[in-house]
Amino acid sequence: xxxxxxxxxxxxxxxxxxxxxxxxxxxxxxxxxxxxxxxxxxxxxxxxxxxxxxxxxxxxxxxxxxxxxxxxxxxxxxxxxxxxxxxxxxxxxxxxxxxxxxxxxxxxxxxxxxxxxxxxxxxxxxxxxxxxxxxxxxxxxxxxxxxxxxxxxxxxxxxxxxxxxxxxxxxxxxxxxxxxxxxxxxxxxxxxxxxxxxxx
Numbered sequence: 640x641x642x643x644x645x646x647x648x649x650x651x652x653x654x655x656x657x658x659x660x661x662x663x664x665x666x667x668x669x670x671x672x673x674x675x676x677x678x679x680x681x682x683x684x685x686x687x688x689x690x691x692x693x694x695x696x697x698x699x700x701x702x703x704x705x706x707x708x709x710x711x712x713x714x715x716x717x718x719x720x721x722x723x724x725x726x727x728x729x730x731x732x733x734x735x736x737x738x739x740x741x742x743x744x745x746x747x748x749x750x751x752x753x754x755x756x757x758x759x760x761x762x763x764x765x766x767x768x769x770x771x772x773x774x775x776x777x778x779x780x781x782x783x784x785x786x787x788x789x790x791x792x793x794x795x796x797x798x799x800x801x802x803x804x805x806x807x808x809x810x811x812x813x814x815x816x817x818x819x820x821x822x823x824x825x826x827x828x829x830x831x832x833x834x835x836x837x838x839x
């Protein structure tokens with residue numbers, strides 16, 4: 640076997656759920672509050688949150704992608720701090736895969752969250768996720784993580800590396816069709832009046 644055809648080296652990955660770290664990672668990116676302009680609906684509440692922002696990341700992703708190309712797998716850790724902007728809970732930007740037919744798996748490690756999923760055709764689902772709970776996101780579903788608890792939400796995810804991400808589809812639609820908002824001591828969903836439909 641020639642060197643060019645040698646398979647990638649197997650990797651052992653360790654999850655530190657208390658600190659939200661992924662030993663064995665190859666990449667990390669962080670999103671801070673100024674990166675999330677337009678994600679939350681209440682502009683005044685977002686401005687107040689910016690005024691009080693200490694500069695810590697709202698969420699970060701650590702991932703392992705030891706190889707690229709057909710058949711490669713990206714495994715990662717998504718870590719979302721608790722908080723609210725207005726009555727909306729802290730959330731990730733969300734995405735549809737650039738190759739929309741690809742699925743993704745999320746597994747709850749710590750905290751209490753909701754996976755908000757929407758199809759381009761207009762269906763919506765809000766699935767609770769926490770330790771020991773897996774959520775299968777089929778191809779064709781836009782998805783984002785929402786932290787509805789008081790602790791950091793940590794999820795392990797895996798998807799085909801070639802799937803890619805399309806982050807613009809949500810912004811172009813005026814936000815997701817449903818909002819995850821506070822409801823007494825819990826959460827609920829309500830329609831987003833700014834949502835204008837997803838592009839075909």
